[in-house]
């Protein structure tokens with residue numbers, strides 16, 4: 001089994017990005033800026049935003065964390081988003097999910113200026129993605145495609161099965177894999193006999209948020225398996241795939257942690273850099 005080592009690929013790409021950013025800063029005299037809005041104090045979210053901040057600093061992206069209390073009102077969040085939309089030093093902006101129930105995540109994300117949407121979650125950017133037009137791609141699906149390509153895996157002609165249909169992972173990765181020439185099946189909570197489908201997969205992407213949902217009996221021998229899930233079990237992080245069992249049947253497998261997670265962060269940083277370059281070229285905010 002070949003380990004799809006997201007940490008290694010991401011750190012190599014981050015180093016290349018660091019060079020590109022240093023060159024751009026030498027010419028243009030301004031660093032790329034990433035604003036992260038976090039609401040509440042969910043420990044998992046806090047660790048994700050810290051990871052994003054640390055990685056930003058490493059590549060030379062100036063990041064700022066706006067941590068708001070979980071009692072914040074919608075108007076206060078909107079005021080912050082509008083302020084950051086106007087700030088010429090902010091190239092990318094993300095709203096760390098999940099946010100408290102009294103706030104509407106889709107509404108708030110769509111208020112982020114489309115040209116600062118570093119996560120690629122804005123409804124217009126998603127529309128461009130589904131129409132195969134150039135746009136900022138959602139970070140996790142983009143990171144998965146980059147990881148596959150780093151291992152010379154070409155999805156063309158493969159049966160790709162995706163478990164999970166979220167707007168941020170399952171649905172957009174289906175789109176990207178279909179564009180890359182794979183034949184797509186999407187499984188979700190209402191799917192009957194999920195193992196029947198997953199066993200057809202040459203490439204299986206699992207993003208369900210259910211610890212060890214996929215066992216060896218659900219995987220075709222020789223399949224490529226990408227595990228997006230992050231679940232805390234007995235104070236340990238585990239994926240949606242039973243790693244120890246599936247490594248005996250899969251040809252390629254991502255670990256959790258250090259698989260898709262670092263690739264997601266790398267994709268976010270690359271998105272921020274791309275937005276920064278667009279802003280420099282257009283000389284807009």
Ligand code: NAD
Pocket residue numbers: 140163164165166167168169170187188189190191194207208209210213228229230231260261262264265
């Ligand atoms: P989500 O939590 O919004 O939705 C889960 C999806 O899985 C739904 O579409 C649901 O229908 C499906 N599902 C749930 N249980 C199922 C079951 N028993 N059988 C079949 N389908 C089932 O999805 P998400 O936002 O894509 O997150 C999924 C997991 O991926 C979570 O653990 C999340 O923490 C993790 N995640 C990791 C990264 C990363 O960078 N590593 C990024 C995003 C999400």
